[in-house]
Amino acid sequence: MKEQLESIKQEALGRIVSADELKELQEIKVAYLGKKGSLTSVLRGMGKLSKEERPLIGELANQVREEITTALEEKGQKLEELALEKQLEEEAIDVTLPGRPVEVGGEHLLTKIVEEIEDLFIGMGYEVREGPEVETDYYNFEALNLPKGHPARDMQDTFYITNELLMRTHTSPVQARTMKEFDGDQSVKMICPGKVYRRDTDDATHSHQFTQIEGLYVGKDVRMSDLKGTLDQFAKKMFGKDREIRLRPSFFPFTEPSVEMDISCKVCNGQGCSVCKGTGWIEILGAGMVHPNVLEMAGYDPKEYTGFAFGMGPERIAMLKYGVNDIRQFYTNDKRFLEQYHNA
Numbered sequence: 317m318k319e320q321l322e323s324i325k326q327e328a329l330g331r332i333v334s335a336d337e338l339k340e341l342q343e344i345k346v347a348y349l350g351k352k353g354s355l356t357s358v359l360r361g362m363g364k365l366s367k368e369e370r371p372l373i374g375e376l377a378n379q380v381r382e383e384i385t386t387a388l389e390e391k392g393q394k395l396e397e398l399a400l401e402k403q404l405e406e407e408a409i410d411v412t413l414p415g416r417p418v419e420v421g422g423e424h425l426l427t428k429i430v431e432e433i434e435d436l437f438i439g440m441g442y443e444v445r446e447g448p449e450v451e452t453d454y455y456n457f458e459a460l461n462l463p464k465g466h467p468a469r470d471m472q473d474t475f476y477i478t479n480e481l482l483m484r485t486h487t488s489p490v491q492a493r494t495m496k497e498f499d500g501d502q503s504v505k506m507i508c509p510g511k512v513y514r515r516d517t518d519d520a521t522h523s524h525q526f527t528q529i530e531g532l533y534v535g536k537d538v539r540m541s542d543l544k545g546t547l548d549q550f551a552k553k554m555f556g557k558d559r560e561i562r563l564r565p566s567f568f569p570f571t572e573p574s575v576e577m578d579i580s581c582k583v584c585n586g587q588g589c590s591v592c593k594g595t596g597w598i599e600i601l602g603a604g605m606v607h608p609n610v611l612e613m614a615g616y617d618p619k620e621y622t623g624f625a626f627g628m629g630p631e632r633i634a635m636l637k638y639g640v641n642d643i644r645q646f647y648t649n650d651k652r653f654l655e656q657y658h659n660a
């Protein structure tokens with residue numbers, strides 16, 4: 317039995333030395349020390365030994381078990397260390413390696429322009445209001461002095477959803493709703509940015525969906541000179557303090573008198589060039605004094621209250637400011653186009 321124990325020990329230690337995986341050690345442990353292990357089965361045979369031999373063999377057997385157990389633990393530790401080293405190696409991060417570029421997006425050029433214009437008017441004490449894109453015929457047209465059948469309605473080809481519901485063609489209904497809400501007894505100073513819809517064929521300067529920012533200032537004794545001053549401020553802050561503005565007579569059903577505002581061309585400084593088509597001036601927005609009909613329909617007494625309003629297209633301003641030559645680029649999500657203005 318002594319030899320048996322010795323050979324079991326040698327065999328076990330031999331297998332432990334050549335083991336290179338933790339699970340092998342587990343198998344060896346079971347094979348030798350387990351319930352059905354060879355050392356265990358030898359011990360079961362001790363009953364046949366003489367009572368002199370039993371303590372010796374018992375001692376030897378425990379010794380062999382100790383040695384095999386110790387060898388298993390040491391080899392186990394060594395294999396765990398090796399596994400950790402290998403893992404660390406595999407997971408080693410070469411901090412000198414360049415990082416994988418994380419593509420960082422940026423604000424859309426239109427968002428930048430709209431926020432720039434918003435901040436400008438907030439700075440002049442205007443509040444920003446928004447409203448529904450699906451609008452009623454009343455607030456989109458009638459409240460703005462465009463009764464049913466009015467020819468000017470055709471100027472704004474409309475997406476009708478029902479006879480009474482449509483995709484708003486301008487953001488003016490938000491101003492009309494606000495005036496109605498204030499019900500003619502308090503002043504209004506607001507701008508309203510947002511998407512608008514026109515049943516247009518898309519081309520380089522027209523899109524069926526585009527953006528507008530309109531503004532309204534209603535109060536007691538609001539004059540044309542207040543409008544001119546406000547627009548001059550806007551032009552200088554938006555396009556440069558050396559820009560001049562020019563107001564030309566125009567017509568909008570919801571303002572009387574109506575004007576269009578031009579700024580002096582930055583490229584030729586008013587001398588005339590291809591950008592300003594030789595005029596020296598570039599049209600930016602439309603405006604006017606709020607039509608008395610519009611005031612009345614919103615509950616304001618035109619003898620007590622007057623107001624001015626204006627409207628502009630941020631796409632047009634972005635195209636002028638950044639030399640974009642096709643309005644559709646704002647909507648086609650071409651990364652090459654969008655990335656150009658990340659740091660604009």
Ligand code: 2U9
Nearest residue numbers: 488491492570602603604625626627628629
């Ligand atoms: C109320 C009263 C009056 C809003 C106005 C304009 C002039 C204007 C154009 C700008 C670019 C339309 O998209 S565009 O082509 N708009 O020129 N808008 S005055 O007048 C209002 C609005 C609301 C209650």
